[in-house]
Amino acid sequence: MAPNRLSFEQRKLILKWYWKSENVCDVQRQWRREFTTEPPTRLTIARIRDKFEAEGTVQNMHKNRSGRRRSSTGEENAALVLQAFTQSPQKSVRHTARETGTSRASVYRILKTAPKWKSFLPQLLHSLSxxxxxxxxxxxxxxxxxxxxxxxxxxxxxxxxxxxxxxxxxxxxxxxxxxxxxxxxxxxxxxxxxxxxxxxxxxxxxxxxxxxxxxxxxxxxxxxxxxxxxxxxxxxxxxxxxxxxxxxxxxxxxxxxxxxxxxxxxxxxxxxxxxxxxxxxxxxxxxxxxxxxxxxxxxxxxxxxxxxxxxxxxxxxxxxxxxxxxxxxxxxxxxxxxxxxxxxxxxxxxxxxxxxxxxxxxxxxxx
Missing domain, CATH: 3.30.420.10 (Ribonuclease H-like superfamily/Ribonuclease H)
Known part of the structure; x- marks a missing residue:
């Protein structure tokens, strides 16, 4: 299996190999020759490429952690998420995450840590005429x-x-x-x-x-x-x-x-x-x-x-x-x-x- 986290040097190598051929399969073959382990997935390689094109770097700027950036759960962002649920209590986490620009994981953390906020399941009742x-x-x-x-x-x-x-x-x-x-x-x-x-x-x-x-x-x-x-x-x-x-x-x-x-x-x-x-x-x-x-x-x-x-x-x-x-x-x-x-x-x-x-x-x- 591919490592859970890639070092900065490994990410640079992936980007270097990619720009030589612009072929993900070539990158995976080069990885096997270099490290003799399972290579990163096609999606991971594509994300490294996209990150470099968007930000000009493959350096992970958040707690020395590679992979998807953990979105903010600060007070301002938390208030935005809770306001969305206050206005529409039945709104899904996925919809709220997309609407507020917050990851779904962060939305879950905000709901879990917000005082007095709970999830309630509806009780199934017969419809009355x-x-x-x-x-x-x-x-x-x-x-x-x-x-x-x-x-x-x-x-x-x-x-x-x-x-x-x-x-x-x-x-x-x-x-x-x-x-x-x-x-x-x-x-x-x-x-x-x-x-x-x-x-x-x-x-x-x-x-x-x-x-x-x-x-x-x-x-x-x-x-x-x-x-x-x-x-x-x-x-x-x-x-x-x-x-x-x-x-x-x-x-x-x-x-x-x-x-x-x-x-x-x-x-x-x-x-x-x-x-x-x-x-x-x-x-x-x-x-x-x-x-x-x-x-x-x-x-x-x-x-x-x-x-x-x-x-x-x-x-x-x-x-x-x-x-x-x-x-x-x-x-x-x-x-x-x-x-x-x-x-x-x-x-x-x-x-x-x-x-x-x-x-x-x-x-x-x-x-």
Missing amino acids: EDDSRRRVEFCEWIQGKVNEDKQFVDKIVWSNEATFKLNGTVNRYNCVYRSLENPKSQVDKEDNVPGLTVWCGVSSKGIVGPFFFEGTATDAGYFNMLQSSIVPTIHQLYGDKKVYYQQDGAPPHFHSDIRDCLDTNFPGRWIGRTGNVDYPPLSPDLTPLDFYLWGNLKNTVYAKKPSTLQELRHEIEWSCTAIPALICPKVCRSVFRRCQQCLDAKGGQFEHAVYDSEQCDKPLFH
Whole structure:
């Protein structure tokens, strides 16, 4: 390989050989005869020639270092770069370097050393239509109206959803926001047909309902059987004769007529969902505790144990649900009221990207 840095004498020799024939290949052959090492690349030879034509010298004037001149990161140049990003925060480093006449390496150094400047990745969100926003506003106004009538209203809602856990530890980014004390810095290869489990869970102020497991994927028949045999009896066991609201999203398995009849029978006038007594807005994972809180924390804990079989995976899911502190669930459920106000402030639009929750209920579930 060619040396990383060329001495001044070597650069003079290269220029001398080049002017004799004006042929880069001749220069490389002469180098091999002279030094018996791999010659500089064609690009390096061309740069030495261009430097001499532009500056009249091949001497490296910057810290006795040959190669590309390191551009300035002084205060004046740094201010110019930061001003460019202030005016256009989404501008690329390459574009900024070209616009300010600064090398890309210097732009990176300026951003790295500038106080309080950080790079942020956008959060992927579903685009909301005007009708989606309207339905979100209506739901949030309904929640707030109920809370104004009964301060304990959110304690009477059982929130529910399904999620899939894979043996390879892949997190479905649609279903949850991934939170952890530290960045796991993990990489997951995409694999097809990986074994996994589909899990139903409920979250209420009285604790976790479930988990209950589907045989294969979630279907309307499987969900109907689960409602009758597991979900409804467990909710009645938790709440007794108290009137409870049951929430589900608009997933296709939830829409079967038998399921709606079952909910009408067990939660008359008190179930939230697609065509339910109260409409649950689509594309709203930021308003249900399972999506904005439980699934991400649950997967963080389960995948940390690296289960290798479906039996181990199921055991870790069940154990992680029982390990949730009793005081967490009420705080998570009551945070829905605050989120509804944030949604209303955003006129039904997305709001999580602009809000940082520092309260206790947004800290990790597991200690």
